Every structure is written in C-alpha cells, then in structure tokens.
Amino acid sequence: MLVQALLGEFLQEAESTRKLLNAIPQHVLEYKPSENSWTTGQLAWHIAEIYNWYPYTVKGAEFNMDDYEDVERDYSDIDKIRERFERNFSKAKESLESITDENLDDLWKMTVGGQVAIPETPRAQIIRGFLMNHIYHHRGEMIVYLRLNGCKIPGLYGPTFEDEQAMQAKQ
Template identity: 25%
Template sequence: MYTTIRGFVEEYRLEAGQTQKLLDALTDESLNQELAPGYRTLGQLAWHLVHNNEGMLIQAGLTFEAPAQQERPSSAKAIADAYRSVTEGLLKAVETQWTDEELSESIHLFGQTWTKGLVLYIFLKHEIHHRGQMTIVMRQAGVPVIGVYGPSKDEWAAMGAPIPE
C-alpha cells in the first residue's frame, strides 16, 4: 500500500517504462497469438493494460483521458502509443488530484473497502501480473522478449554470456 504520492509515482514510472518496452516490441502479426485456445490473445492482454489504467483508477475517483475505443486496435503501434498517453495522463492525475493524506481514505471498489493507497498498490500489481503473461505469449509469437527484472534469455545470448540455468 502506498502512503505517499511520490512513492507511487516513482515506482510506477519505472514499471510503466518496462511495460512500454514490451508493448513497443510487439508486431501487428503477434497480436493474435493466444496462450491457448479460449485465452486472451497477446493483443487483448496489451489492450487490457491500456484499459486497466482507466478502469480501476477512474472508478477510484481519478479523472484522466483514456481511449474511447473499447475494441483493441489492429496496430501494435497504436496500442503502444495509447499506453504511453494513458500512463502520462494517469501519473498527472495522481499527482494533481490526490494528496498523501488522501491515500489513507477509504473507498468502495469491487464490493470491498480499500484505501486509495491500496488501490494504487493493487493497480500496479495487476499490471505486473498481466505483463508477465505477455512475456510468455510474446515468446510463443516469436517476438524477442525484453528483460524486465534482469536480462532475458535473448539478451543473455546477445551479450555472449552463458545462459544461466
């Protein structure tokens, strides 16, 4: 749970930057890759990150611009650009619309009572969860996976380093 706006903003900027790298690596062809039949496609996961940004936080009382389009674009670049735009709007909204003191205020969300600080925490963990799913589907789609918390297998190989087991 976050107790300061600055704490959230600093961590989210880092995490959103990692998410942006993955989104920027997607190709139009990769967007239809499924993990397995009946599961979200890579494009649906990527677009969910754009609309996740708006959904949970707007319900929590923040106001910022989000794409009006509900269906995912067919262009990987359009998804990546939308995420970039929503992320900047979200950060500006958190910085200007909430205060450190307000992070301890309770709100009702998803049938539960959460503090605003907890909303920010769960929001970020939700994004990280889906980002992890994306890396698996990216590998299946043949898209080079970018390391998030350390080098990916592809990056280890590019460095000429032995791939750790």
C-alpha cells in the same frame, strides 16, 4: 512521502510496460495460447487500458464500471494500442501527481451492475494491488505469449535469459 514512492515506482514500471508493448510485433496480435485465453491484441489493449483506471481510482470514492468511459477497442493494430497506452499513461501520471499522502487513507470501492465488486479498501492498497500489481501480472502473461511466438523479450529488470546466454557465449 508515500505518494512520491508510488509515483517513482509508477514511472519506472510504466517504462517497462512501454518496452514490452514496443516489443509486440503486429503479426502476433491474433495469437492466443488457449481457447480460454485472450488474444495478444486483447491482452495488450487491457494492459494499456488499466492506466486509464488511475483517474477513476485516485479522484473518487467509488469506481462504477457501468459509468466507465471506454472507447471503441481496436485489438488489431499495435500502433493504436501503443497510442492508447501513451494517452492513458499521461492521465495516470497526472492523477498520481495530484494526490496527497492523506488521500491514500481514504476508502475506495468498485461497483459493477449495482453490485460491489471490490469492497471499501484504503486507496493506497487499491493503487498498489488493483492497478500496479494488475499490470505486472498481465505483463508476465504477455512475456509468455511473446516467448511462445519466438519474439525477442526486452529486459525489464536487467538482462533476459537470452541476453545472458549471448554475453556468456562472447566470453
């Protein structure tokens, strides 16, 4: 039952991620709002890449980032970033469909460089916090990046402020 709830949320939110990635124009990929920020392209790639972490999180008891099968990153082409998202989304969906409610209680941890980065935590909590909420957080950042560049923002949870203003102006 819990797996089905997580899968339902995952599918709905992945569509919102897809809308947001599709709203990113090529010309803003090198923009970054501050010296300490990622570029728009780096942030978009990271959002797409988090979906690749689902199989590592769902199938094993430990995600060792040192063994992570990353690909050569390309922050300069929005079409490649969108393609990366679609491939990773498919793997993430397949991994969530393979898990059972009983597996959600299993403990999971992340290590990097021989150090524990995330201590043993029930898998359900990791799926919601480390994966899902992580994506939502970065989508929020991306919306700010796009707004700062004057780009149209898609409505992820209904009409945007701009959409509402346009509707009121027509009345």
